[in-house]
Amino acid sequence: MELDPLLLSRIQFAFVVSFHAIFPVFTIGLASFIALLEGLFYKTRNPLWERLAKFWTQVFAVVFGMGVVSGIVMSFQFGTNWSNFSYATANFLGPVLSYEVVTAFFLEAAFLGVLLFGRNKVPKGVHLFAAIMVAVGTFISSFWILAANSWMQTPAGVDLRDGIFHVTSWGQALFNASFIWRFIHMALASFLTGGFVVAGVSAWYLLRKREVEANKKALSMTLWLLLLIAPSQALVGDFHGLNTLEHQPTKVAAMEGNWERSEGVPLLLFAIPDSKNETNHFEIGIPKLASLILTHEWEGEVPGLLDVPAEERPPVGIVFWAFRIMVGIGFIMIGFALAGLWLRRGGRYWQSPRFLKGLTLMSVSPFIAVLAGWFVTEVGRAPWLVYGLMTQAEGLTPSLTGGMALFTLIGYIAVYAAVFSAGIYYLLRLFQAGIEAQDEDHELDFDHAKRPMSAAHVSLDNGGKL
Amino acid sequence: MTPVFDLTLIWVGIIGFGVIMYVLMDGFDLGQGILFPFAPDEDARDVMMNSVAPVWDGNETWLVLGGAGLLAAFPLVYSVFLPALYIGVFLMLAGLIFRGVAFEFRFKANTSRYLWNWAFSGGSIVAAFAQGAVVGTYIQGFETENMRYVGGALDWLTPFTVLTGVGLLLGYALLGSTWLIMKSEGYIQDWAYKITPCLLFGVLIIFGLIGIWSPFIDDMIRERWFTSISLLWLIPLVTLGFAAWTLRAVAKRQEGFPFVATVGLFVSTFVSLLVSKWPYVVPPNYTFWDASSAHESQLFLLLGLLFVVPFVLMYTAWTYWVFRGKVKAGEGYH
């Protein structure tokens, strides 16, 4: 079999970027949560906040570390596998990614050091400031990277001359048609991720009656947040979809599994799209609802996949199902947020075992939703790399052979598998040890210092601290 | 060329600054990893790792800036170097991943700690070697056609690039040991003092070999250095001067100076590399001017950098200030 460097590069890009993406969405949300906890501690001096902040900062450190190393891979992927694309888009993407580095990454990196290691080295106010700066940095970072991605979805402000993009308006290119929705949708997704992980972990502790006071506080806070964010996400998602309808109609047709452009289109709950025969099997749908959602009219017209030639259609099945997974999870999230509100009466939200178990399970859901969302966005854009202007095949590195691409693909899978399983393992151990571990920590540090040098850490090997 | 000021030339300066910043800063922390297996004991390893733990992320960010900055200012370099070094880049990234996560995982591990020791040192060694091979490849030149790389997957791996790889590996180890002199005390510092001269001699020998070999690989370098005896020869003299200073500072046990002198040694070596290949950035065919991006993109980014970079340097310096002084054995993590 011929190894196809294009297909392998696409798989590789999808793999490394999906791997990277799950860390930022968590760290963006968590960074803000930690900054909030540090702020509450600074204001009230209630040690409970500090205990929570310390605990979640440890979690943050592990996740952030994995985000950084996988991000460094991303910044070289463009050049290694998509060098024609890099060369053609450098006039826009180069400055944007550089701005991301100088305005966000340096900020995050510098203040992260202080946040993690500086608790006893700087005044409390400065430590709080560091926490805030890290959180701000994560948002600046998403601003630039989402501007870059949105521009590839809905290019604007450029002029294509001799195969090279020249920027004619920075404002239009950065704030392109889909940017603002993508940015808000992603910011909300990050808060949902942080929120559901914190809620899930707190619920797990509450089920085991551990550190009830602190975890109850954390759970209550996040439930209020989720009550606000989860419904907003559905609303923003709707606007995002309307925007996509305007600029990438084929993608919407794939999301809806709609082949013929038509009016009064049903919302399909289930279907198996068949690209070869250009139809769906086993359709189950609610009449006219897709038209209503997309055009806000019962008889509104919805674009169809048959509007464009077969080679300009994305793989329909992936887009169709990924979209349903994301939206489905979105509604389950709303359900949990409402249930939390309901259970507040009589303070049952932290005592109902069923609710707490459900929340524990829900802690993986945002990651699935986020990946599903990105799959809709990115697969739905196929075969374009820069929508309507440059295809994936045109962007590929010319000297890349199938063998080279396969070698690195296997390499990344192996490396990430090792790193990821270790990361999950240490995270689970951190959760297992819990907030209580901080108290042992102090004793350990204390007798650690007194111990003869050569014997250090022996006791760590027997448990206690992680 | 443009009348008032030449943007491309300014960008050569900026990228050059970024590259040397990266080499120096990640150099000393990769150096900790390279020296890791030889450290006297586990406590020394704790100190070595803690001496760079708060700053390594920032140091590595200079690498990301190098990548993004090249894409912005000299896209041809980005889109030729990375395909040409495809396998090497992968190895470097894999190395950086393992050493990066080792910072977090090692301190949380009990029985698997030795695994993360290996991940930290193995990752650092592979990354440092791959970066050295990049330098060698740059000296060798690239097979290009019509602004695209057309060579093979392993053109970057030759005896010459292996030598430059080992050279940078030793160089980073030297930066690491002089950094450690500054940040440690007691028997750990004694050890760092002891190994520094050995590393220095190793570096000098390999840099010397590279210097002798390069003119045979590249005609341009031969002509530049040997057709007439010129002021250029002052640069290697300066390098030797810094080497002598390093030795003296070690002998006198001046804590900070060995590091400063080693930095000088690196900077002067970097300058001699630049003047050897000037003005080619994708040798043998393309100069910095051929490789540069559109004028308005270079300008757009430059204006922002002028405003932001002073702040970056300020708060970076501030974090080094916060974590100044000696790292003590057994000093807690987090």
Ligand code: HDD
């Ligand atoms: C919406 C958020 C988001 C998205 C879509 C991406 N990233 Fe990311 N990235 C972040 C949000 C982020 C972050 C939150 O800022 C991270 C996570 C951990 C960290 O250190 O910063 C980060 C880290 C990070 C780093 C390491 C920074 C450092 O050294 O500190 C690099 C080089 C990249 N990213 C590059 C990319 C590229 C090339 C992407 C696209 C293909 C990408 N990221 C998608």
Ligand code: HEM
């Ligand atoms: C971080 C979240 C992201 C995820 C999970 C994601 C996911 C994906 C997936 C699944 C593909 C493969 C599509 C296919 O081949 O059918 C893809 C392609 C691609 N994406 Fe994204 N993406 C993300 C962000 C970005 C960003 C921010 C950029 C650019 C700045 C980007 C640039 C690309 C490029 C260049 C490709 C080309 C490869 C291809 O089209 O196959 N992605 N991405």
Ligand code: HEM
């Ligand atoms: C509840 C109803 C939701 C709706 C109607 C909705 C709608 C959409 C639409 C239409 C897109 C694709 C836009 C495009 O590619 O042009 C999208 C993408 C995405 N969604 Fe959702 N979404 C919902 C919930 C969620 C949830 C709960 C999450 C995560 C926690 C999420 C995360 C994402 C992400 C990460 C993307 C890709 C990035 C982007 O294009 O913004 N979505 N969403």
